[in-house]
Amino acid sequence: MVDWQMIYKQAKEWVVEAGDLIKKSLENELTIETKRNAKDLVTNVDKEIETFFYHKIQSSFAEHRIIGEESKGHDISDLSGIVWIIDPIDGTMNFVNQGRFFAISVGIYEEGIGKIGITYDVTRDEMFHCLSGNGFYMDDKRINTLKPFKMDEALIAVNSGLMMENRSFDYKIIHKLIRDARGSRHLGTATIQLAYVAAGILDCYFSTKISPWDIAAGRVFLNEVGGELTNFKGQELEVLERTSIIASKPGFHEIFFRDYLREK
Ligand code: IPD
Numbered sequence: 001m002v003d004w005q006m007i008y009k010q011a012k013e014w015v016v017e018a019g020d021l022i023k024k025s026l027e028n029e030l031t032i033e034t035k036r037n038a039k040d041l042v043t044n045v046d047k048e049i050e051t052f053f054y055h056k057i058q059s060s061f062a063e064h065r066i067i068g069e070e071s072k073g074h075d076i077s078d079l080s081g082i083v084w085i086i087d088p089i090d091g092t093m094n095f096v097n098q099g100r101f102f103a104i105s106v107g108i109y110e111e112g113i114g115k116i117g118i119t120y121d122v123t124r125d126e127m128f129h130c131l132s133g134n135g136f137y138m139d140d141k142r143i144n145t146l147k148p149f150k151m152d153e154a155l156i157a158v159n160s161g162l163m164m165e166n167r168s169f170d171y172k173i174i175h176k177l178i179r180d181a182r183g184s185r186h187l188g189t190a191t192i193q194l195a196y197v198a199a200g201i202l203d204c205y206f207s208t209k210i211s212p213w214d215i216a217a218g219r220v221f222l223n224e225v226g227g228e229l230t231n232f233k234g235q236e237l238e239v240l241e242r243t244s245i246i247a248s249k250p251g252f253h254e255i256f257f258r259d260y261l262r263e264k
């Protein structure tokens, strides 16, 4: 029998330890490289933190598998057993340019089912965490089931690419949505925006090109508090696919697909 409480406690401790390493690294000069394009950044710290988790997990849970954004487990194509899905720094551009507003994201899945989610906002020292079935927490505060979405009170989060002409979505629909809502935000970290939707701090979040490590923790949170999560077609997401997402309070998807997409 898997001791999930023990894994949960251990994972949170490692995340805090990794957070301390990242905070210390802010005093040093970063080595910055680019990946897919000039805006897709990776630093020596992203790589070091992924390696930190890799060694910790390997030494304590040798049978668990690991998928990390920077290099680990990219050949994994099935979710049998227990799989840790890790983004060592989500919001690397914020990390590099601002030195704040980035997070460590850890999702732990068993046979493809999300069991544990952890999103640690390092510089705010704020941890969102959940062991499935045991409640979603912001630090020690338990978050209740989400209230229904209300357009006139809503804050809509979008990634900036969706605000301008793009290949995957008609940006005018997003503009209309933002006009109808109370306001919009784009924060530069998927995992924090997903945690915020689950905590009721944001009302919905739209993004394209989201990878498994961006969403592995958030999916566990949303599931726990009755949030909604689909791709832009309204379909359920596969854990290992790179995809578009709409995450929201309950009721948003019905309004969006009925009243906004139909007008297109
Ligand atoms: C990125 C951030 C960003 C989102 C991108 C992600 P990274 O992750 O979460 O907010 O819009 O899609 O790739 O590269 O900082 O780990």
Ligand code: CA
Residues within 6 Å of the ligand: 069, 087, 089, 090, 091, 190, 213, 214
């Ligand atoms: Ca990321």
Ligand code: CA
Residues within 6 Å of the ligand: 046, 069, 087, 088, 089, 090, 091, 092
């Ligand atoms: Ca990252």
